[in-house]
Amino acid sequence: xNRLRNTRRxxxxxxxxxxxTAFVIYPxxxxxxxxxxxxxxxxxxxxNYINVLSSRDIVDLxxxxxxxxxxxxxxxxxxxxxHLPLTTFLGLFLAVVLRNVKxxxxxxxxxxxxxxxxxxxxxxLLRFMFxxxxxxxxxxxxxxxxxxxxxxxxxxxxxxxxxxxxxWLWTGFSMVLYSAGLGTIPKEVYEAARVDGATPWRMxxxxxxxxxxxxxxxxxxxxxxxxxxxxxxxYVATAGGPGRASNVLALQMYQYAFRSRIFGFNEAAVxxxxxxxxxxGVAVPMIVSIVxxxxx
Amino acid sequence: MSRKxxxxxxxxxxxxxxxxxxxxxxxxxxxxxxxPLPEIIHGWWRFExxxxxxxxxxxxxxxxxxxxxxxxxxxxxxxxxxTLSPILVASIAAYALARFRFxxxxxxxxxxxxxxxxxxxxxxxxxFRLMSDLRLLDTYLGLIIVHTAWGIPWILFFLxxxxxxLPVEIEEAARVDGASDLRIxFRIVLPMSIPALVSAAVLxxxxxxxxxxxxxxxxxxxxxxxxxxxxxxxxxxxxVDWGVLSAGTILVMAVPVLVFAFLQRYYIKGxxxxxxx
Numbered sequence: 001x002n003r004l005r006n007t008r009r010x011x012x013x014x015x016x017x018x019x020x021t022a023f024v025i026y027p028x029x030x031x032x033x034x035x036x037x038x039x040x041x042x043x044x045x046x047x048n049y050i051n052v053l054s055s056r057d058i059v060d061l062x063x064x065x066x067x068x069x070x071x072x073x074x075x076x077x078x079x080x081x082x083h084l085p086l087t088t089f090l091g092l093f094l095a096v097v098l099r100n101v102k103x104x105x106x107x108x109x110x111x112x113x114x115x116x117x118x119x120x121x122x123x124x125l126l127r128f129m130f131x132x133x134x135x136x137x138x139x140x141x142x143x144x145x146x147x148x149x150x151x152x153x154x155x156x157x158x159x160x161x162x163x164x165x166x167x168w169l170w171t172g173f174s175m176v177l178y179s180a181g182l183g184t185i186p187k188e189v190y191e192a193a194r195v196d197g198a199t200p201w202r203m204x205x206x207x208x209x210x211x212x213x214x215x216x217x218x219x220x221x222x223x224x225x226x227x228x229x230x231x232x233x234x235y236v237a238t239a240g241g242p243g244r245a246s247n248v249l250a251l252q253m254y255q256y257a258f259r260s261r262i263f264g265f266n267e268a269a270v271x272x273x274x275x276x277x278x279x280x281g282v283a284v285p286m287i288v289s290i291v292x293x294x295x296x
Numbered sequence: 297m298s299r300k301x302x303x304x305x306x307x308x309x310x311x312x313x314x315x316x317x318x319x320x321x322x323x324x325x326x327x328x329x330x331x332p333l334p335e336i337i338h339g340w341w342r343f344e345x346x347x348x349x350x351x352x353x354x355x356x357x358x359x360x361x362x363x364x365x366x367x368x369x370x371x372x373x374x375x376x377x378x379t380l381s382p383i384l385v386a387s388i389a390a391y392a393l394a395r396f397r398f399x400x401x402x403x404x405x406x407x408x409x410x411x412x413x414x415x416x417x418x419x420x421x422x423x424f425r426l427m428s429d430l431r432l433l434d435t436y437l438g439l440i441i442v443h444t445a446w447g448i449p450w451i452l453f454f455l456x457x458x459x460x461x462l463p464v465e466i467e468e469a470a471r472v473d474g475a476s477d478l479r480i481x482f483r484i485v486l487p488m489s490i491p492a493l494v495s496a497a498v499l500x501x502x503x504x505x506x507x508x509x510x511x512x513x514x515x516x517x518x519x520x521x522x523x524x525x526x527x528x529x530x531x532x533x534x535x536v537d538w539g540v541l542s543a544g545t546i547l548v549m550a551v552p553v554l555v556f557a558f559l560q561r562y563y564i565k566g567x568x569x570x571x572x573x
Contacts, residue, residue, distance in 0.1 A: 116502070232524075276415060
């Protein structure tokens with residue numbers, strides 16, 4: 001009787017697990033396998049990895065003496081280095097400041113709009129903003145006497161333009177998460193601290209920041225994952241150019257698989273596998289904290 | 297004026313200026329889309345003359361090589377089933393994961409969380425071959441299946457966390473009355489979970505609608521291309537036609553923006569998760 005019930009209950013999981021196995025887990029395993037073999041199917045480790053890494057598409061050390069391109073992986077890291085601190089701090093700052101502003105719901109929705117629109121649209125908007133003639137940025141720069149140009153069209157500025165533009169798209173995410181987090185901190189905590197004579201700054205650093213720690217872990221993890229997976233924006237705004245100066249890992253993988261004359265699926269699988277290893281590495285702290293929360 | 301008043305005025309000016317800066321690009325594409333080319337050639341922010349028309353929207357909608365009207369219909373035909381089917385499949389599994397005890401439950405949970413972080417590039421190549429073998433390449437059904445499978449981990453995770461917050465007493469009472477697990481799930485648990493199901497549906501719909509990468513790999517017949525795939529095609533080969541392109545981006549983003557406007561509460565709840573409340 002009990003065994004029958006357990007069998008019937010495990011059926012609840014069958015459709016989901018079957019779909020996951022066939023269309024997610026099998027492909028993941030197969031991608032790793034593809035990265036280990038040649039296009040004829042012969043075992044070829046670490047041949048593919050050496051081919052890809054020596055192609056200078058992923059890491060190009062010449063960039064450090066000559067400027068862009070630095071290679072797709074370094075471009076992703078630059079993206080993280082600039083975009084992560086900017087969006088995280090700006091989001092926290094906005095969440096704190098807007099608490100006491102009338103009409104903050106509207107302001108927040110406006111800032112969050114960048115998260116709601118498809119990223120392919122986001123990429124077009126960035127290109128539009130930075131355009132020499134059509135873009136508002138150059139109108140401002142021109143008005144104060146600075147150089148105007150299509151910032152996405154030159155190797156030395158293309159990647160940076162996309163990175164700073166994507167701050168505009170993504171800041172809403174950390175702002176909304178921090179806003180929700182601030183709402184969960186009980187007012188009594190602050191009142192008690194105020195009675196003890198704590199200054200607003202001290203309360204912010206000693207109460208708010210520590211209590212927001214779980215949110216910060218989520219914000220940082222999700223933001224880094226987004227920065228690593230970035231594809232649509234670059235595809236539509238610069239196609240990784242000019243001269244690969246704004247290429248990123250996800251786009252490099254697509255180009256190897258479907259656009260390259262020299263490389264094919266196996267080299268693309270190498271890029272995918274590297275990308276997955278990095279994303280998994282980044283996600284481990286969040287996964288551990290979720291699992292630990294379960295155990296309690 | 298007290299310090300507090302000065303501060304209040306300051307943060308209001310600051311907050312609203314930031315909102316203004318944030319909205320300028322959206323206002324820019326709207327102005328560009330609404331006005332004829334001669335008026336915007338020196339910048340959409342010049343208003344010496346202002347003759348709004350829907351010509352650019354109509355052109356984007358009926359574009360000769362990338363008609364957005366067809367693209368948006370295709371996107372809907374994918375997004376609606378690719379929203380409903382993963383929710384059905386994942387909600388049943390999420391209930392089992394939240395309530396039933398079985399071996400490897402914790403391992404399964406960790407695996408689900410890990411799958412949520414995967415990049416789509418990791419499944420792209422085998423999916424392309426698999427769909428080709430199954431003769432599902434370049435079909436709506438193929439893309440719907442992939443989106444369904446891809447959506448399962450996060451929906452499962454999200455709904456499991458929600459189901460875990462529901463009081464177990466009602467289900468136990470029903471079980472004492474002789475109701476089966478399946479009946480309890482459909483008649484008691486699902487009706488209590490409608491807000492969570494709406495949250496999951498809103499987010500999944502928006503992601504499928506916004507998806508570009510999977511569509512790019514799996515759909516290639518021109519008449520079948522989805523709305524997001526048509527945006528790069530609207531750009532024009534040699535010079536960018538900003539009027540038509542702007543109108544196109546507005547049409548494609550209008551759907552998620554409207555969903556967000558009307559179901560914002562559910563969207564934010566889904567985004568933040570039910571764990572932080």
